[in-house]
Amino acid sequence: MNAESFAAIAALVRTRSGIVLTPDKGYMLETRLAPILKREGVASLDMLALRLRDIRAERLARDVTEALTTNESSFFRDGKPFDHLRRLLPGLMAARAAGHRLRIWSAACSTGQEAYSVAMILSELGMRQAEILGTDLSREVVEKAREGFFTQFEVQRGLPVQMLVKHFRQEGARWQVRPELRAMTRFEERNLLGEHRSLGRFDVIFCRNVLIYFDPPTKGRVLNALAAQLAPDGVLYLGGAETVLGLTEKLMAVPGERGAYALAR
Amino acid sequence: METPTTCLVVDDSRVVRKAARRILERHGFAVREAENGLLALEACRAELPRLVLLDWNMPVMDGLEFLNAARAEFGPERPVIMLCTTESEFDRIVLALAAGAQEYIMKPFDDEIVTGKLVQLGLLAEDVGP
Numbered sequence: 086m087n088a089e090s091f092a093a094i095a096a097l098v099r100t101r102s103g104i105v106l107t108p109d110k111g112y113m114l115e116t117r118l119a120p121i122l123k124r125e126g127v128a129s130l131d132m133l134a135l136r137l138r139d140i141r142a143e144r145l146a147r148d149v150t151e152a153l154t155t156n157e158s159s160f161f162r163d164g165k166p167f168d169h170l171r172r173l174l175p176g177l178m179a180a181r182a183a184g185h186r187l188r189i190w191s192a193a194c195s196t197g198q199e200a201y202s203v204a205m206i207l208s209e210l211g212m213r214q215a216e217i218l219g220t221d222l223s224r225e226v227v228e229k230a231r232e233g234f235f236t237q238f239e240v241q242r243g244l245p246v247q248m249l250v251k252h253f254r255q256e257g258a259r260w261q262v263r264p265e266l267r268a269m270t271r272f273e274e275r276n277l278l279g280e281h282r283s284l285g286r287f288d289v290i291f292c293r294n295v296l297i298y299f300d301p302p303t304k305g306r307v308l309n310a311l312a313a314q315l316a317p318d319g320v321l322y323l324g325g326a327e328t329v330l331g332l333t334e335k336l337m338a339v340p341g342e343r344g345a346y347a348l349a350r
Numbered sequence: 351m352e353t354p355t356t357c358l359v360v361d362d363s364r365v366v367r368k369a370a371r372r373i374l375e376r377h378g379f380a381v382r383e384a385e386n387g388l389l390a391l392e393a394c395r396a397e398l399p400r401l402v403l404l405d406w407n408m409p410v411m412d413g414l415e416f417l418n419a420a421r422a423e424f425g426p427e428r429p430v431i432m433l434c435t436t437e438s439e440f441d442r443i444v445l446a447l448a449a450g451a452q453e454y455i456m457k458p459f460d461d462e463i464v465t466g467k468l469v470q471l472g473l474l475a476e477d478v479g480p
Binding site: 165237238242250255258 | 439455460462463
């Protein structure tokens with residue numbers, strides 16, 4: 086692939102998702118886009134870049150963006166935020182009016198493992214009166230998250246076996262999240278760079294391992310938009326390698342809790 | 351130096367035992383091998399390991415028989431027993447858990463699955479990458 090083609094595809098992805106693909110990601114383009122080349126009968130990434138110049142190639146542009154922005158996920162990924170959530174929720178609920186429905190947002194939810202992990206925690210805390218919203222840029226992963234089917238490989242990533250038999254049912258070679266948990270969740274397509282005011286306020290927001298792909302001004306913009314949807318005593322979880330320092334004044338780290346952030350006072 | 355965590359890998363396939371050994375040794379575990387449940391029981395009597403990675407279908411004595419015998423002889427907690435088997439039916443998993451297994455891996459497995467389960471069992475620190 087020549088540098089011009091790489092730049093063209095990277096620009097397309099950046100415009101649509103905000104995600105910055107640095108030139109060292111050439112190998113990733115090749116592996117992730119190979120299925121699209123095959124499907125479209127396109128011989129090379131250079132040819133694909135040419136085809137994407139056509140503004141009518143909307144579906145293709147969307148598929149390419151999805152293929153390059155979908156990330157692997159696992160249940161209870163990086164366990165610490167979930168341990169913190171377990172400790173946080175009882176106090177948070179106690180501070181709410183009776184009958185309050187907890188609202189939790191899994192921003193950039195990928196195939197739903199994070200949202201369902203939260204659902205399992207809520208279920209085990211006896212807090213089933215809750216709404217968990219999962220959103221992702223990719224229509225494909227949102228549909229998969231909604232169905233709640235996972236492969237044998239996927240259900241063994243991060244998920245203790247006791248939780249597997251308690252919260253999933255087996256269907257052939259796949260495992261599906263039980264209806265009680267799925268009833269607590271809702272999944273929709275949403276661009277993190279868009280407007281989120283219509284979503285209302287959340288008690289907890291997860292937005293992990295996404296900001297790393299954005300440039301600093303975009304990171305700041307997304308963090309401010311998330312902070313605007315967070316309840317005054319709510320918590321935002323970021324990935325272990327992510328920070329708010331120098332990006333926004335609206336959030337501050339929760340002392341001693343890696344990845345947990347609260348609204349700045 | 352810290353005492354290494356001990357693990358007994360029980361599987362009638364030498365290839366599987368080697369694959370498991372490679373992953374466990376990378377994490378600093380001291381690994382022994384047994385090719386069926388009976389030999390595994392003898393190995394446990396000689397020295398009780400911290401963890402047993404246990405196949406189900408084996409000649410002489412299968413995994414479930416070993417599990418029952420080990421729980422009767424050594425008690426409910428120790429050693430930590432993690433099935434690692436092609437048996438992937440819901441009922442089989444529930445059966446093994448009811449018999450006292452703490453974890454369960456459905457084959458085929460990879461490094462990430464094994465490492466993740468070891469972290470969940472508290473046998474490895476969380477920051478250890480696959």
